[in-house]
Amino acid sequence: MKVTNEKIEDSQAFLSIEMEPAEVEESLEESYHRLVKKTDIPGFRRGKAPRAILERYLSKESLFEEALSNLLPKAYKKAIKEQKLEAIARPSIEIAQKDPVIFKAIVPLRPTVKLGDYHHIQVTPEPIEVSEADVNAIIERLRHQHAAWEPVERPVGFNDLVVLDIESNIEDKPFINQKGAQYQVVQNQPFPVPGFAEQLVGMGRDEEKELQLQFPLDYPKGELAGKEASFKIRVVEIKQERLPELNGEFAKEIDSNFETLDSLREQVSADLRLRAEEKAKIDFEERVIEVVVDITQVDFPPILVEMEIDRLLNQRLQRWQTGGNSLEEYLASINKTEEEIREELRPPATKRTIWSLVLGEVAKKGKIKVSDSAIDTEIKNIIKSATEDKKGELNKFLNTPQSRESIKQTLITRKTIQRLVKIAKGSNMSIKTPQKEEQK
Numbered sequence: 103m104k105v106t107n108e109k110i111e112d113s114q115a116f117l118s119i120e121m122e123p124a125e126v127e128e129s130l131e132e133s134y135h136r137l138v139k140k141t142d143i144p145g146f147r148r149g150k151a152p153r154a155i156l157e158r159y160l161s162k163e164s165l166f167e168e169a170l171s172n173l174l175p176k177a178y179k180k181a182i183k184e185q186k187l188e189a190i191a192r193p194s195i196e197i198a199q200k201d202p203v204i205f206k207a208i209v210p211l212r213p214t215v216k217l218g219d220y221h222h223i224q225v226t227p228e229p230i231e232v233s234e235a236d237v238n239a240i241i242e243r244l245r246h247q248h249a250a251w252e253p254v255e256r257p258v259g260f261n262d263l264v265v266l267d268i269e270s271n272i273e274d275k276p277f278i279n280q281k282g283a284q285y286q287v288v289q290n291q292p293f294p295v296p297g298f299a300e301q302l303v304g305m306g307r308d309e310e311k312e313l314q315l316q317f318p319l320d321y322p323k324g325e326l327a328g329k330e331a332s333f334k335i336r337v338v339e340i341k342q343e344r345l346p347e348l349n350g351e352f353a354k355e356i357d358s359n360f361e362t363l364d365s366l367r368e369q370v371s372a373d374l375r376l377r378a379e380e381k382a383k384i385d386f387e388e389r390v391i392e393v394v395v396d397i398t399q400v401d402f403p404p405i406l407v408e409m410e411i412d413r414l415l416n417q418r419l420q421r422w423q424t425g426g427n428s429l430e431e432y433l434a435s436i437n438k439t440e441e442e443i444r445e446e447l448r449p450p451a452t453k454r455t456i457w458s459l460v461l462g463e464v465a466k467k468g469k470i471k472v473s474d475s476a477i478d479t480e481i482k483n484i485i486k487s488a489t490e491d492k493k494g495e496l497n498k499f500l501n502t503p504q505s506r507e508s509i510k511q512t513l514i515t516r517k518t519i520q521r522l523v524k525i526a527k528g529s530n531m532s533i534k535t536p537q538k539e540e541q542k
Contacts, residue, residue, distance in 0.1 A: 103121055105120075112402070113213050115187050116209075117182075117207040119177055119181050119207060120204045125173065126169065129173040133172060134165060141156065166200075187209055191406075191409070210405045215463040221525060225526040230375065231378070237370050251343060251344070252344050259287070261343060263284060263343070264338075265283070266285055267283070269335075271331070287302050294331070295315040295331050307339060310336045310337075311333075311335050313332075314330055317329050324435055348363055353365060391457055391519065393526070395457065395460050402455065402459060406455050407451050414451055462515075465514050476513055481501065
């Protein structure tokens with residue numbers, strides 16, 4: 103076997119491996135003995151047919167492919183040992199030539215992370231503001247949530263609540279068929295079909311109407327995209343919204359603890375500030391991480407991004423699943439191919455991969471660790487939110503070695519971010535020119 107390390111690029115080694123004819127022949131012979139024992143060939147007892155007969159019966163190509171499927175993994179393992187390479191994931195292998203047998207292997211190697219001077223970063227937190235307009239928007243939303251609906255004798259208008267009798271089908275198959283359905287006529291409402299709400303405007307009580315509406319080609323539910331729906335509708339009742347007055351009674355309706363409208367506004371303002379502070383905290387942490395990433399050189403094999411895409415896609419599928427739904431069914435429901443969704447996930451997967459590698463290196467350099475007791479405390483906090491009947495099962499799952507290791511890494515990442523935030527807030531030095539830019 104002859105191994106050539108053609109290049110190392112993007113934390114990947116590109117190997118060319120040429121097999122000796124004798125090695126290929128040895129693998130062919132092994133495959134022959136393996137296959138002949140489980141192949142019934144007319145005129146021969148199982149395991150007794152000569153190799154030439156087996157090759158004619160199964161085809162020479164089949165025997166050759168069987169031999170390569172066993173030869174290549176062994177050859178690859180021997181090649182990376184010879185080249186002193188440490189692979190972190192399965193390689194990409196491609197047969198380049200069959201006579202002599204030459205195959206190419208792309209070996210994913212351990213990432214390299216060269217941190218910049220993150221000890222002297224400085225990031226200024228953004229000011230937290232809660233405006234009067236923000237408070238008014240929440241109050242107005244609460245008014246709509248506690249509004250009363252009163253019948254009116256006039257044509258349907260936008261934002262009315264109508265009671266409908268609906269009969270509909272798509273390609274002669276039942277779609278929505280319901281009597282007394284309540285529907286709020288909101289402009290540009292996509293349900294049940296874009297344009298449906300607009301068709302109701304101007305109709306009177308007891309008026310009937312037939313209409314055909316087509317789902318757009320990019321409709322999220324792929325099985326409906328481009329299809330036409332036929333509707334027969336009758337307006338049973340029309341109701342308009344009556345908003346409550348802004349006074350103490352309204353405040354008490356929201357919560358009996360509020361005596362006045364001002365006390366409600368104060369609580370809304372306090373809640374908005376808490377949410378704004380939490381968002382500002384997350385945004386600030388992300389800005390700090392980005393600053394550290396910008397002054398860090400990171401090289402990693404592309405397979406890490408593919409693995410992260412797999413993980414994100416699996417998360418989406420788990421959130422969507424309601425039984426035994428498959429990836430194919432999920433893709434059909436969003437009207438996208440697997441290639442399209444993977445490309446959509448590539449930017450966030452790349453970002454997450456880089457952040458993980460950089461934070462991991464900061465934790466390593468900073469010798470950030472967490473104790474077993476900290477892991478135990480985190481597990482207890484997680485279990486608190488579970489229902490009583492699930493706590494035992496959850497406790498058992500979270501205390502498996504794999505789960506504890508995952509929790510450990512999460513806690514280390516959390517501590518690492520906290521340390522970087524402390525540095526970013528406490529440093530009196532300006533951010534240095536990123537090394538990446540200096541090298542450019």
